[in-house]
Amino acid sequence: MxxxxxxxxxxxxxxxxxxxxxxxIDYIRKHGEGCWxxxxxxxxxxRCGKSCRLRWINYLRPDLKRGNFAxxxxxxxxxxxxxxxxxxxxxxxRLPGRTDNEVKNYWNSHLRRKLMNMGIDxxxxxxxxxLPRLQQNLTLNSSSATSSGRKTNANPPMKPRRDNDQVxxxxxCLEDDEPSGLPDLNLDLTISIPSDSSLAKTEExxxxxxxxxxxxxPKLSEQEFVPSPTLCLFQ
DNA sequence: AAACGGCACAACCGCAGAATG
DNA sequence: ACATTCTGCGGTTGTGCCGTT
Numbered sequence: 230m231x232x233x234x235x236x237x238x239x240x241x242x243x244x245x246x247x248x249x250x251x252x253x254i255d256y257i258r259k260h261g262e263g264c265w266x267x268x269x270x271x272x273x274x275x276r277c278g279k280s281c282r283l284r285w286i287n288y289l290r291p292d293l294k295r296g297n298f299a300x301x302x303x304x305x306x307x308x309x310x311x312x313x314x315x316x317x318x319x320x321x322x323r324l325p326g327r328t329d330n331e332v333k334n335y336w337n338s339h340l341r342r343k344l345m346n347m348g349i350d351x352x353x354x355x356x357x358x359x360l361p362r363l364q365q366n367l368t369l370n371s372s373s374a375t376s377s378g379r380k381t382n383a384n385p386p387m388k389p390r391r392d393n394d395q396v397x398x399x400x401x402c403l404e405d406d407e408p409s410g411l412p413d414l415n416l417d418l419t420i421s422i423p424s425d426s427s428l429a430k431t432e433e434x435x436x437x438x439x440x441x442x443x444x445x446x447p448k449l450s451e452q453e454f455v456p457s458p459t460l461c462l463f464q
Numbered sequence: 465a466a467a468c469g470g471c472a473c474a475a476c477c478g479c480a481g482a483a484t485g
Numbered sequence: 486a487c488a489t490t491c492t493g494c495g496g497t498t499g500t501g502c503c504g505t506t
Contacts, residue, residue, distance in 0.1 A: 244474075244500090266491065282492080283475065318494060333495075334473055 241275045245284055249274055253281055254289055287330045294326025298335055306332060307340060311354040 241249075256272035262285070265278035274281060298306070302324055309320040317329035317336075324332065344351040 242476075279477095279492085280475075286493095287474075315495065329494075330474075337496095338472055 240269075240277045240280070242280075245288075249276065250284070250289060253285060257285060257289075283330075287328045290328075292326055293328065298327075298339075302327070303340065306336060307344070307354075310336065310340075310351075 252272050252274055253268075256268065260271070265282045268274075268278055268281050269276045272281070276284075305323060306320060309323055313319050315333075317333040321327050321329040321332045341351040344354070348356055350356075
């Protein structure tokens with residue numbers, strides 16, 4: 230049997246120092262990614278493997294694109310979120326240089342509010358109220374959005390859900406047979422897996438991508454995409 | 465200038481599925 | 486086949502920064 234992943238009593242927590250970053254970078258440059266369990270000791274870091282992995286993936290990787298999200302990136306996130314729900318790693322996989330954590334943070338701090346201000350429920354990408362109220366809501370929300378603190382969010386985050394539940398939540402807007410009240414636009418937006426899965430960061434991720442397509446809805450590669458209200462608005 | 469509130473982001477936690485002995 | 490461990494993911498929290506009062 231294996232040893233536990235990390236000995237929690239002997240590990241640092243909190244913000245990483247420059248020295249720690251440098252140790253991690255140096256080690257991964259030499260030995261490559263992987264084997265996160267043994268990495269901290271080998272690299273001389275008092276961190277658990279999980280923490281090292283996160284630091285590398287979210288902050289130190291050389292291919293990371295830092296800085297503000299471009300408008301087309303925003304649109305893509307919104308569209309992918311309508312399709313995939315809170316599957317941030319999959320969404321991030323379609324945005325080169327962006328991490329799941331970054332996308333998740335950006336969604337929670339910017340995009341959710343943006344959709345809410347447009348009268349769209351960010352959880353299911355539907356218009357959350359009738360249009361006459363929409364305008365009223367635009368003005369109300371633009372002020373209330375700044376007054377509501379993080380923990381008093383008017384629209385609480387999604388409950389933890391796994392796999393099919395999560396997909397069906399966001400996907401419900403795609404499968405729904407109730408008319409949304411908007412014209413039935415065919416935007417011909419088809420999302421497909423890149424032929425070489427080049428955007429998947431690892432073999433593991435590639436496997437998952439294809440697994441997801443095999444046993445989960447929606448089937449991205451072939452499914453004809455039926456636009457949700459959000460997608461209509463952002464076209 | 466100080467206090468306060470909101471925001472953005474890095475990091476942690478817990479869970480689930482995969483991998484391994 | 487089962488138990489244990491590892492890895493990756495998504496939700497949540499902590500904290501520093503910045504604008505406003």
